[in-house]
Amino acid sequence: QKEVEQNSGPLSVPEGAIASLNCTYSDRGSQSFFWYRQYSGKSPELIMSIYSNGDKEDGRFTAQLNKASQYVSLLIRDSQPSDSATYLCAVGGGGTSYGKLTFGQGTILTVHP
Amino acid sequence: EAGVAQSPRYKIIEKRQSVAFWCNPISGHATLYWYQQILGQGPKLLIQFQNNGVVDDSQLPKDRFSAERLKGVDSTLKIQPAKLEDSAVYLCASSLGGWEQFFGPGTRLTVL
Numbered sequence: 001q002k003e004v005e006q007n008s009g010p011l012s013v014p015e016g017a018i019a020s021l022n023c024t025y026s027d028r029g030s031q032s033f034f035w036y037r038q039y040s041g042k043s044p045e046l047i048m049s050i051y052s053n054g055d056k057e058d059g060r061f062t063a064q065l066n067k068a069s070q071y072v073s074l075l076i077r078d079s080q081p082s083d084s085a086t087y088l089c090a091v092g093g094g095g096t097s098y099g100k101l102t103f104g105q106g107t108i109l110t111v112h113p
Numbered sequence: 114e115a116g117v118a119q120s121p122r123y124k125i126i127e128k129r130q131s132v133a134f135w136c137n138p139i140s141g142h143a144t145l146y147w148y149q150q151i152l153g154q155g156p157k158l159l160i161q162f163q164n165n166g167v168v169d170d171s172q173l174p175k176d177r178f179s180a181e182r183l184k185g186v187d188s189t190l191k192i193q194p195a196k197l198e199d200s201a202v203y204l205c206a207s208s209l210g211g212w213e214q215f216f217g218p219g220t221r222l223t224v225l
Contacts, residue, residue: 004155032212043204043216044156051212088155092212099144100169101214103155 006104019076023089032092079111117217125223131193138207148204
């Protein structure tokens with residue numbers, strides 16, 4: 001069973017703080033890693049993708065990937081109330097699973113003023 | 114560029130009835146996905162199409178769910194007969210052929 005596990009929430013941070021969201025995956029053959037943001041009642045929106053070990057920065061968002069530890073994280077700097085949402089980690093498989101994403105259960109983030 | 118379109122946005126039916134959902138992907142996107150998202154969970158892939166062929170339907174409950182993608186563009190997902198546990202949001206997503214998937218607004222199904 002290929003699984004994606006996210007840190008249990010909900011996560012609450014004050015405005016301006018760094019929010020740290022974590023995800024582990026079981027399939028060592030996984031090739032691609034994504035973070036989606038989902039506001040309540042809305043569909044998932046792609047915010048970050050990462051394919052190789054290390055960090056990838058986009059504005060206030062930084063994705064970190066460590067394939068040896070099977071770990072991917074998302075850091076949100078200078079958190080804003082508008083960042084309050086559920087964050088979904090998605091992992092793309094290799095081989096016959098190419099193009100198929102497995103999602104974690106999501107972590108609810110609340111940024112309070 | 115228009116996004117993924119889905120209809121209807123909401124549907125309420127009684128158990129044992131049938132229901133159908135429609136999806137039109139982003140123009141040019143060859144790969145189309147249907148997901149089921151139960152409240153409090155991440156999306157679960159039901160079926161993946163590449164053009165009008167099925168790539169993966171291993172998690173589709175084939176005794177009651179069916180899907181088709183005629184002419185390699187829009188797609189329909191059908192449930193017949195519906196059960197209470199089918200209450201969920203049904204999401205359609207498309208991709209150009211790489212990894213990045215873009216989701217439609219979803220159809221919220223309530224089975225009474």
